Amino acid sequence: MAKLPGGLDFLQGQPLRLPAPPEQLPAHPLQVFCPQRPEVITGQTVRRGQMLIEPIRPSDACHVSPITGTVRSVTPLSGDEGYRVMIEPPAGTVVTTLEVTPPRGRKLENWFAVLRQVGPWSEIDGGVGLIRQLDAARNRPVDRLVCVGLDRFPPYPDRSSLLMSFPDDAVLGTLILADMLNVKQVVMLAGRVPAMLGRLRSSCRKYRLKLVVEANRYPSAHPTMVAFGGRSARGGSRYLPNGHNPVEQGVMMITPWTAVRIGRWFTLRRFDLLRPVFLARPDRLELLTGHYAMPGAPLSTLADDLTSSMIDAGRVLSGDPMTGRPIRDPAIVPVDQSLVTVLGEAPARTVEPCINCGWCLDVCPTRLDPVRMVRAAERRVDDAWLWDQLPWCIDCGLCSYVCPSAIPLTQTFSRVQREMGGRE
Known part of the structure; x- marks a missing residue:
């Protein structure tokens, strides 16, 4: 991992030791989002694990019902953004796992089909999700697999907590994915959190997984930072803007919970839905x-x-x-x-004129010029230059955080990118 330019050091919080996931939870109604019209109707009884939609695109995960219950409503969302399905279970408790047998052998197609069937999956993995990365890996070899255990915001060590709580499962799940993808360079990337590292080091030694320990400097857990350590050179080919599939650059990234789910699934033959x-x-x-x-x-x-x-x-x-x-x-x-x-x-902050302090330039991890960008955005001049810069904004919020004039820099870049993208 290359040295992170810019960024900011925050206090590193202490991780928590979580117990094993419960096999049952108190029953509550669930609202399940579906990106297209679901294959169920109001009043229908659905089973735990029953498919709600099978997306048209093979790169998207299916959506299954995580509980057994009655469909109370199917509501279309505004702007063709999908549907919301309300499922109400019977009173009592709900089972939190699905009995699914992992595929035998190492064939990627078999693993991809089963993993796709038990969605949805989080899109946090690599910024695009596990399923889209696996779909891309069917057509392009993966050179490097990284389980990103760096905490996204160091004061709240959610990923370090998972690695401390389930080190064997996280390591095993990472190696299972590496085996099916035939990846030779496999890394567990973790922060310098002493309470977690002792347990994680032991698991990495046991399963022979390389452990890389980095200073958890915000936003070092972002996919662009993990892949390249920031922008390599202006106009260079090492390019990972927001929403870009890292597998196209030969890198696959997963989060600790994805690794833990796969590791627990392999050993327990039960797939965690919570x-x-x-x-x-x-x-x-x-x-x-x-x-x-x-x-x-x-x-x-x-x-x-x-x-x-x-x-x-x-x-x-x-x-x-x-x-x-x-x-x-x-x-x-x-x-x-x-x-x-x-x-x-x-307390509310009042926006003041820019004082040209340069703090936003110092902290930007992708070496952008936020002052010039926000001026170009406000005056709508030099749109071609601005459009070239915007994909490198990873929305970390640091420029807005350090700005003594309270200028909403990150928010402006997000808004302008949506506006300019709509014109394309």
């Missing part, structure tokens, strides 16, 4: 608490004090404080994130 969720509260001394929940369950299953007023005020984020997005209606456990941040009431 996910760990870490709840961070920056305004309290206890920085992190760990929970298990079904994606799509009400947020109240994590903590009773997650009130509707906090959610309406945008104080509950899916993700970390730097890049997280407010959880709006419906207030449900996210599919793509293992971290949920609950913000305190912060």
